[in-house]
Amino acid sequence: MSAYHIIFFILIGFIVFAIDRKKEYFPVPVILLLVGIILSFIPYFSDVKLTEKMIFHWFLPALLFISAYQFPLRDLKKYYRTFIILSTVGMLLTAFALSVMIYGLVGIGLSISFLSALLISSILTPTDPVSVVNILKTSTNKDQLADVVEGESMLNDGTSIVLFTVVAGIFSQQKSFSVLSFLGEFLLVSLGGVAIGAIFGFILSKIIFWLNHREYQVMVSIVLAYGSFLLAEHFGVSGVLATVVAGFMLSYEIKNYSEQDQYRDYLDGFWQNINPVIISILFIVMGIEAFNLIKIEHFGWMVAIFVLSLIARELVLLIIFKVVPNLKKNFKSKDVHLITWSGIKGTVSVALLLMFKDKYSGSDHELILSLTIGAIILSMIIQSLSIYPLTQKEYKGSNE
Template sequence: MDKKQNYFPVPVVLVLLGVVLSVIPFFQGVIITKEMLFTFFLPALLFISAYQFSMQAWQKNKLIISSLSSIGLFLQVIILGLFIYIIGNGFLSISFIAALLIASLLTPTDPVSVVNILKQASSDKEDVADIVEGESMLNDGTSIVVFTVLLQMYGQQASVHWLDFTQEFILVSFGGVVVGIAFGWLMSKAVHFTHHRQYQVMLSIIVAYGSFYLGEALHVSGVLATVTAGMMLSYEFGKNIKEAHFRESLDGFWGIVEPTLLSIIFLLIGIQATEYLQFSEWTLAFFVFVCTLLVRFMVITGMTQLHPAWRKMITVKDSGVIAWAGIKGTMSVALVLGLEATLGADHFIVSLTFVVIILSFVVQSIGVYPIMKKLNSKGMSSSS
């Protein structure tokens, strides 16, 4: 990988290019909506990330990945919400429910711009990159459930009922996983009925979008349904080496689709961002951004260092890398746009969160390679 690309990952360049294009009158009418992201982009991207995720990496790190994307996400929302409530009221009036809602928008991670950099820069620590990638794959689904429940409470100005919250989370998450397992298994069997690669690709598209839409129709997590379907499909194919040609067909198709969709999304995010960059409380946004990093580091370090097996695998330094690599991206933008449809584009929660997302995406993406390079050089000097 080109060193310049390590310092300035392509997604960051695309977002900044989108900001530049937004000043051209032709692009000022271009908008991105929650419906656009959820209907066309997210099912495919979620399926690809799950299908391509190494089953060997999942078997090795499934407990820590699952814990960080569930218990860890809950802890981040609560602690970050408390920080935002305390700091935010120094700038403007924010209720605790509003602070928790903002925190839920800032917990999904999207490290697409840095995973390859992590894998190349820390070849002796592949677990770190796998955990970052696996966590982001699962926490998209859990964060949507948390966000949806908190948004209902915010609209009703109700207090947080933790029992109802937990029951809703378990029901929606478990239902999504069941739908995904069923779709993935059916696809792995149906693919044997045809030797035409075009039909095999069509079946994978049905799995990606069908599992998502069915999950949403049944009022369970469509995101977790798609992720589980992709992982189930990968697992079933991996059990039989004779099915390698199926992977070749799907990899060839989705290998073109993924960068195409991502390029369009990041350009649109950059174009859309200009509207929110005029936010007056940039100081508050910066403090919230710093808090997201601090809280994420605290939670990851606490969970890994308290577990004897995880402590041997993930050092405090590794926890810092995982925390920094937890970039806010597509899912956070989708949730913010959904909130915008409810509260309005000029609401402070929408503007504040979007600015923090842009800060996270640009600053953390650009900072990953220098941080990894410095840590690796320290490691080499200490070992020598």
């Protein structure tokens, strides 16, 4: 990917963001994805490649840090139990339910193993709210819906990577499966990422306040976003959770500082400007790379897996929101339906798919790539484009 490609992608992003001034009628990332799919047919862009390292090391830390740093602390305190339940128990139950459905229905026609079905499910469990959060906030009178969708996504990105790593290792016969070893690894990787993010975030937050130059403060925040991720990955724990916690720590420290407005305004200005640039490049390149993995003869099965992913998520969420007293009190059935529909597959799912493509081998390898990327693209396009009319139908004029 050359500098000419990057500048061109940023230009396209500028045009799309400029058109979508209200952030209501169509989600920008999906339009950028569709542009990337169109560009994939042009020979000039044949050299544009996307790898899991590019997503994990270039794009994801910044996107996660921005979301965590700007996430309201009062909402984090209010819903943290909900986020933890949805991103751990909810994520594992959804992955298992979806794998059973895929194996029982899709497996009949394509003869895929249960392990292959579980691998597909582990790739499809992460959610990416970047396409819908602004729409949820502007189209409903319940901001808590957007908060739950965004908070769940920030944490389940990290936990889903642990699930994928274990399942992919079994798939490629690199390791045997054990429930206890899985839970132990799950806790170690997750809690280790949280610990590194908290420590690194606390130390660098103090340094930011010690500096008098705003430019240097921005530089340190970049080190915090990417450094926490890379440091955690170096020690074999979750870089995603480390970056998220580091973002929370910076926001918390700024809130407790007497001159918080001065620091927050300048940091917000930088990160809010860099965010659309990252989104523009990432989603266009995702469209270019992803379409090359699709085999059109599997289209019907892609649709089936996409539908099953919605059914599995809906069933698990309905159970959780009925069992947990606080959730049952504050959310109605229509809220659960909207949260289900807002669980769009995106950046992390594509990164995990590319990781599987480059690092793992086994039976059904090409089939898994085709089915999974097709389900991801369908999710991004159908769910993102329909979320606004859905919210208008369900919540327009509602004061609940």
